[in-house]
Amino acid sequence: MKPEEIQKIAETEHDLRMSYKYRINVCCSSGCLPFGAQKLLKAFEDTIKELGLERVCKVARTGCVGTCSVAPVVLIDPGNHLYQNVKPEDAKKIVQEHIINGQVLEEYLYKNEAYFSKQYRLILRNAGKIDPLRIEDYIAVGGYSALAKALTQMTPEQIIYEISLSGLRGRGGAGFSTGQKWNFVAKSTAKPKYIVANLDEGDPGVFANRTLAEADPHAIIEGMTIAAYAVGAEKGFIYIRAEYPLAIQTLKKAIEQAKSYGLLGNNILGSTLNFDIELRLGAGAFVAGEETAILSSIEGLRATPRPRPPYPAVSGLWGKPTLINNVETLANVPLIILNGGTWFSKLGTPKCTGTKCFSLTGKVKNPGLIEVPMGITLKEIVYEIGGGVPDGKKFKAVLVGGPSGGCLPESMLSLPIDYESLTQAGAIMGSGGIVVIDDESCIVDTARFFIDFCMDESCGKCIPCRAGLPKVREILDRIMLGEGKVEDLKVLEELCYLIKDASLCGLGQTAPNPVLTTLNYFKQEYLAHIVEKSCPAKKCILKKVEVVKE
Amino acid sequence: MSERIVKLIIDGKEIFAKPTDTILKAAIDNGIQIPTLCYLEGLTPHGGCRLCVVEVKGNPKLMTSCTTPVSNNMEIITNSPKLIKYRKQIIELLLAERIHTCSVCIANGSCELQELASKFGVDHTNVSRNWERFELDMSHERFVLDHNRCILCTRCIRVCDEIEGVHTLDIKRRGKDSMIIVDLDEPWSASYSCTSCGKCSAVCPVGAIYVKGKPLSETKRKELPKFITERRRR
Amino acid sequence: MIVLAKVKVATVWLSGCSGCHMSFLDQDEKLIELSKRIELVYSPIADVKEFPENVDITFIEGAVANEEQFHLLKLIRERTKLLIALGDCAVTGNVVTLRNCFQDSVKEVLEKAYIETVTYNPQYPVQVPKLLEKAYSINEVVKVDFYIPGCPPSADLINYVITEFLEGRVPSIEEKFKYG
Incomplete structure (x- = not known):
């Protein structure tokens, strides 16, 4: 295929799209499927067929719209009307009123303006708008034109220059400059080179990467292919959790389609670029998402991290230069190529450009997947997008950055979201998990929960993490049982600093964050358990009574 | 061809090493002791016991000396109070683990x-x-x-x-x-x-x-x- | 002339093999020197029934395995200024705590020792203090001020520690001791 043909397909598809007066997008992602999205899709298809509206209205299965709290949802274009909690039996009514009569059904409409108005959907631009199983849908909205531009009008150096100019930083959590990373790999002379797209999103309550793969798989593939051209790689791996069956299916199909269109394989778009992508399924270890553990896992070894240096850019997969990027990072690439690095660098904050996807969960009115510009405050996310804490409960803390993130109190809510501010506050960007905690939750219990997770997921290679985390948990257990001593807090803190400083990989280095931040911001709750033998959230009391009975 | 030599400072002592050396090897060769446990000469370094971690100037992270190669003008501290405390804690954790x-x-x-x-x-x-x-x-x-x-x-x-x-x-x-x-x-x-x-x-x-x-x-x-x-x- | 009051020292034998006491006695002629400065107020080798009050230094050998020892240790802590765990059993629990690895340790230990391996009239012991569910090292029960590991610690190490304390210094035993 030639670059011109992409343009042609885009035009044909666009015309086809325009020929429909309406487009009903039924969200069929992991959030809506359990609520009967498949049946809903069929109901709409049947209704349209029944009423003979096939030429007027297109029914499409799409990826996630982001409002997972009101699943299943249906998005009707034009007008971006989002219907919530739609049941299959509602399909007829909606088609009758909206499509035939042109009347918007107010009672089904999702009315939360703030949820979307504060967001900036860049990576998720196509989520909920295109059919992820059709490459033509992606091409129709401008997909693969960035690849065509990169291959025909740009040199690898120019691409890396644009990426550097954009200020894009790794979305996997550490926030390393993407341009610099690409540059390192491009400079390595050893051959062959590899690209690994990290889709091993193992944090509890985090689903941004999965949603991206389910909604817009080709954005990942396109980003990877551009990266391959820029750094000179021939083979790419998408490392994805085996627990994401729908994302796997979607990606598999997408790779197949890209191959059949000549967008993967040899001489991509008539250029000299040869690049192929293979899916690799993870075997369920959280630590496998760590940059170097992923390499071991792909090589077929135990997913344990390796010491750095040597960095993967020099010696990665099978000792060859390897570029490892999070899929969210890669999905930004086509946009930067199309619009230029300068354009991207103006989004977000000067040091932290672009947007970031967050999985907003916990005690908020509107949980779901959100994408916000960097620099937005936590307050805006929790109260404006999230709608605050439901059921008249009081906000207590927000955990930013997944299981190894930090618990921040109300006073920290004005904190802007960027790598530096979060790290300074004791939290991390991490995988982009935001969990809101209300006053019904015990802070010690919360910290213990996340320590428990990290302890289970520790690979066991280094001693501080393997042997230290169980001790941290033991002390927290004791405190929760009312058996804690004031001296325990010092031991706890010292252990946490050891684990943070001396562990081998990111898992250990960040695992104590929930304890350290809660010790910092919520010390009085620990002391209440230890000194007053009471739990302010009235959560641990039962356990205490049991002990007394003994 | 003459072999390239790098200069580094370990605990204030100026020493020379081959660019392929690790910090540990350079230290041992110059009579500076760094405790190790999982490391054994002749085997691939593992980097797991974390006893040999050292502070490298300009790097916020502690580096395992058994795996980190030396580079020119590197400044290394092997025995700060913090490192000694961490080593003690690691030994303590090991004694308590099994x-x-x-x-x-x-x-x-x-x-x-x-x-x-x-x-x-x-x-x-x-x-x-x-x-x-x-x-x-x-x-x-x-x-x-x-x-x-x-x-x-x-x-x-x-x-x-x-x-x-x-x-x-x-x-x-x-x-x-x-x-x-x-x-x-x-x-x-x-x-x-x-x-x-x-x-x-x-x-x-x-x-x-x-x-x-x-x-x-x-x-x-x-x-x-x-x-x-x-x-x-x- | 000012006569310095002698330092009151006690030695206690909990669950241990008495090896640490033997090592203590192995100080041999140095004991004579020590006796000029210390007064032994309680010890398995002295016939004192109750643990006295206001003891300056107490050496404890052995781990805590039964209820009597548990209460005695609490009392000792109250009445002692400087509590020293002497030997591995006191410091880590050593062999005494190995029974903690078994699920129902008390039952298993008693059965093994008094029934299974006994040929003549096997029976459970009566009228002795009840064994605790788990055996403990000293610092799991009370605060310990100083540790002398070793199985047993050498007489020289014991002598070094006690003389240092008598001189008013905190001994430094790094590289001088050895577990086991």
Whole structure:
């Protein structure tokens, strides 16, 4: 295929799209499927067929719209009307009123303006708008034109220059400059080179990467292919959790389609670029998402991290230069190529450009997947997008950055979201998990929960993490049982600093964050358990009574 | 062609090293001691015990000296109070992790963990000890595998894989549940791949793998991997 | 002339083999020197029934295995200024705590020791203090001020520690001691 043909397909598809007066997008992602999205899709298809509206209205299965709290949802274009909690039996009514009569059904409409108005959907631009199983849908909205531009009008150096100019930083959590990373790999002379797209999103309550793969798989593939051209790689791996069956299916199909269109394989778009992508399924270890553990896992070894240096850019997969990027990072690439690095660098904050996807969960009115510009405050996310804490409960803390993130109190809510501010506050960007905690939750219990997770997921290679985390948990257990001593807090803190400083990989280095931040911001709750033998959230009391009975 | 030499400063002392050296090697060559446990010359560095971590100027992270190569003008501190404290804590965690009762251990007197505890003055543990009991594998006619004393340094795995070349030993499970296994978690006597060479017992720093009926002081050969690899290179 | 009051020292034997006491006695002629400066107020080798008050230094050998020892240790802590764990059993629990590895340790230990391996009239012991569910090292029960590991610690180490304390210094035993 030639670059011109992409343009042609885009035009044909666009015309086809325009020929429909309406487009009903039924969200069929992991959030809506359990609520009967498949049946809903069929109901709409049947209704349209029944009423003979096939030429007027297109029914499409799409990826996630982001409002997972009101699943299943249906998005009707034009007008971006989002219907919530739609049941299959509602399909007829909606088609009758909206499509035939042109009347918007107010009672089904999702009315939360703030949820979307504060967001900036860049990576998720196509989520909920295109059919992820059709490459033509992606091409129709401008997909693969960035690849065509990169291959025909740009040199690898120019691409890396644009990426550097954009200020894009790794979305996997550490926030390393993407341009610099690409540059390192491009400079390595050893051959062959590899690209690994990290889709091993193992944090509890985090689903941004999965949603991206389910909604817009080709954005990942396109980003990877551009990266391959820029750094000179021939083979790419998408490392994805085996627990994401729908994302796997979607990606598999997408790779197949890209191959059949000549967008993967040899001489991509008539250029000299040869690049192929293979899916690799993870075997369920959280630590496998760590940059170097992923390499071991792909090589077929135990997913344990390796010491750095040597960095993967020099010696990665099978000792060859390897570029490892999070899929969210890669999905930004086509946009930067199309619009230029300068354009991207103006989004977000000067040091932290672009947007970031967050999985907003916990005690908020509107949980779901959100994408916000960097620099937005936590307050805006929790109260404006999230709608605050439901059921008249009081906000207590927000955990930013997944299981190894930090618990921040109300006073920290004005904190802007960027790598530096979060790290300074004791939290991390991490995988982009935001969990809101209300006053019904015990802070010690919360910290213990996340320590428990990290302890289970520790690979066991280094001693501080393997042997230290169980001790941290033991002390927290004791405190929760009312058996804690004031001296325990010092031991706890010292252990946490050891684990943070001396562990081998990111898992250990960040695992104590929930304890350290809660010790910092919520010390009085620990002391209440230890000194007053009471739990302010009235959560641990039962356990205490049991002990007394003994 | 003359070999390139890099200059670095370790604990205020200016020293020279080959660019291919690790910090640990440069330190040892210049008489600077850095404690190690999982490291053994002749085997691929593991970087797991974290005892050899050092501070490198300009790097916020602690680096394992056994894996980090030297670079020109590197400034390294190997014995700051913080590092010594961390080392003590690590030894303490190891002592508490499994059942290390020295008085009834076959390695008593030639155990590297015992030695380190004494050297760093870890005279007690503040953290509570675990009492999970692991079954011994005594099926092999010559060797015993005692998980209760294992510190998971993986020296045995590496010597089995890299020197003997059979990779009989490996690890199963993860985190605190990690355990050394023989072949696919079989009794040692049922192993097809094991050549009964005994290198694992020669390098075990504690009393986790030993030869039946012999104290570890008689069977331990710490220098074995180095000896073999040096001869192979010739 | 000012006569310095002698330092009151006690030695206690909990669950241990008495080896540490033997090592203590192995100080041999140095004991004579010590006796000029200390007064032994309580010890298994002295016939004192109750643990006295206001003891300056107490050496404890052995781990805590039964209820009597548990209460005695609490009392000792109250009445002692400087509490020293002497030997591995006191410091780590050593062999005494090995029974903690068994699920129902008390039952298993008693059965093994008094029934299974006994040929003549096997029976459970009566009228002796009840064994605790788990055996403990000293610092798991009370605060310990100083530790002397070793199985047993050498007489020289014991002598070094006690003389240092008598001189008003905190001994530094790094590289001087050895577990086991």
